[in-house]
Amino acid sequence: MTELATPVAILKQRLDELCIEQPQGFIRLSTPCQIEHLIGWLNVQSVFPRLYWKARELDAPEYAMVGVVKALDSLAALHSDQYALAAHPGEQPDYFGGMAFDPTTPGWANFNHCYFLLPRIELKRCEQGTMLSLNLRFDDRDREQELADAHAALDALNPPRPLSPLLPLSLERNDCPSREEWAAQVSRVTQPDQLCRTPKVVLSRETCLRSAEIPSPWALLSHWQAGAADCFQLGIQFTPHEAFIGCPPERLYRRKGSHLASEALAGTTPRGRTAQQDGELAIRLLSDTKNGLENRCVYQQLLSQLEPLSHRIDMGEAHIVTLRSVLHIRRLIHAKLHPEVSDRQLLETLPPTPAVGGVPRQAALAFIRQHEHHRRGWYAGVFGRISHASSDLAVAIRCAHVGKDSIRLYAGAGIVKGSEPDAEWRELDSKIADIMTLLGMG
Ligand SMILES: C=C(O[C@@H]1C=C(C(=O)O)C=C[C@H]1O)C(=O)O
Numbered sequence: 001m002t003e004l005a006t007p008v009a010i011l012k013q014r015l016d017e018l019c020i021e022q023p024q025g026f027i028r029l030s031t032p033c034q035i036e037h038l039i040g041w042l043n044v045q046s047v048f049p050r051l052y053w054k055a056r057e058l059d060a061p062e063y064a065m066v067g068v069v070k071a072l073d074s075l076a077a078l079h080s081d082q083y084a085l086a087a088h089p090g091e092q093p094d095y096f097g098g099m100a101f102d103p104t105t106p107g108w109a110n111f112n113h114c115y116f117l118l119p120r121i122e123l124k125r126c127e128q129g130t131m132l133s134l135n136l137r138f139d140d141r142d143r144e145q146e147l148a149d150a151h152a153a154l155d156a157l158n159p160p161r162p163l164s165p166l167l168p169l170s171l172e173r174n175d176c177p178s179r180e181e182w183a184a185q186v187s188r189v190t191q192p193d194q195l196c197r198t199p200k201v202v203l204s205r206e207t208c209l210r211s212a213e214i215p216s217p218w219a220l221l222s223h224w225q226a227g228a229a230d231c232f233q234l235g236i237q238f239t240p241h242e243a244f245i246g247c248p249p250e251r252l253y254r255r256k257g258s259h260l261a262s263e264a265l266a267g268t269t270p271r272g273r274t275a276q277q278d279g280e281l282a283i284r285l286l287s288d289t290k291n292g293l294e295n296r297c298v299y300q301q302l303l304s305q306l307e308p309l310s311h312r313i314d315m316g317e318a319h320i321v322t323l324r325s326v327l328h329i330r331r332l333i334h335a336k337l338h339p340e341v342s343d344r345q346l347l348e349t350l351p352p353t354p355a356v357g358g359v360p361r362q363a364a365l366a367f368i369r370q371h372e373h374h375r376r377g378w379y380a381g382v383f384g385r386i387s388h389a390s391s392d393l394a395v396a397i398r399c400a401h402v403g404k405d406s407i408r409l410y411a412g413a414g415i416v417k418g419s420e421p422d423a424e425w426r427e428l429d430s431k432i433a434d435i436m437t438l439l440g441m442g
Pocket residue numbers: 202250265266267268294328355356397398410411412413414415431
């Protein structure tokens with residue numbers, strides 16, 4: 001018996017026992033399992049979608065899932081699905097997925113603007129070990145069909161295999177916008193009359209790397225995450241030849257009951273070569289006017305949006321977050337939400353934050369729609385886990401779209417008074433440096 005065969009056999013037996021009962025609502029059948037490397041397991045599954053999620057705390061559980069019990073393509077549908085299941089007593093499910101940056105513009109092929117799924121098969125690894133779960137529901141479908149689908153999902157599971165190493169690639173790079181176009185866009189935003197209308201616009205770049213041989217997105221994510229332990233780690237794949245992966249450092253929010261944690265993460269400098277240089281750069285970053293303004297735009301908007309939703313809001317001091325290639329300024333925000341505030345309301349209100357859009361929001365988005373020529377798709381959107389009891393969502397930056405013959409890397413920079421095109425271009429490069437190094441292009 002392999003590390004998968006026994007747990008699958010146990011779940012099948014539990015499923016057969018379930019047939020005799022009269023199950024209602026949502027049911028999760030779980031059993032311990034020996035699988036250690038979740039991404040390696042995900043890489044060999046044949047069912048889509050495949051999804052991976054880990055929050056940025058070092059002890060956060062890791063989730064890998066395949067297939068769907070139900071997929072929701074709007075926040076309204078997600079909200080009513082949660083509401084329907086909450087009518088049945090017992091456990092409530094976790095939903096996973098994300099949203100595009102701007103639903104009013106064309107997105108990526110095969111990526112809905114909004115997509116959250118209740119997974120069919122879920123592997124969850126935490127400090128106590130790994131659990132394999134089979135999810136089912138009986139409130140909105142034919143019982144026999146649901147049992148048959150669940151059986152088929154177990155039958156389709158493949159045992160894990162080690163991921164292949166990343167081989168050196170020959171990649172051709174193309175930036176959109178080009179360096180010259182970028183300089184023109186930055187100059188436009190920093191014109192005094194434009195700054196009066198939009199004090200901050202986050203401009204972005206798509207770096208397209210082409211090659212005849214593209215590595216598995218899961219192998220890429222596995223190597224990427226090894227150097228990004230203190231970041232969120234995510235991946236979603238709807239079809240065999242395209243996936244969205246990333247290791248974002250930024251939290252949109254985490255909600256536990258009515259306690260909300262959010263943050264303003266904005267203001268950047270590339271890392272130094274020594275700890276002493278990093279220390280000096282950190283002091284300079286915290287006192288820098290341009291970077292301070294980038295951060296202030298984010299927290300001011302978050303505070304004003306959270307104000308009507310909360311009893312109480314607290315914000316911490318500005319501090320430095322040290323990542324592998326960059327330093328950022330961050331301020332943590334905590335709020336006690338009014339009891340009726342839902343994830344739907346939070347997700348309809350907070351994104352896109354000025355960390356990825358700008359201020360004022362609508363004018364900044366209008367500028368981006370007019371001047372950016374690439375499709376952001378799910379880059380700078382939202383990605384994470386939602387449940388009745390708690391939710392955790394990342395701002396989907398430091399991400400890549402992995403296609404059949406290309407890897408598209410995305411990076412943005414907050415353009416404000418004092419931004420200079422060359423320095424902001426270097427900032428974009430420092431934000432993709434981790435993945436570029438992995439690809440042998442560092
Ligand atoms: C937009 C991105 O990052 C945002 C922009 C930052 C900046 O300009 O200093 C820093 C962190 C994020 O707020 C990105 O990484 O793509």
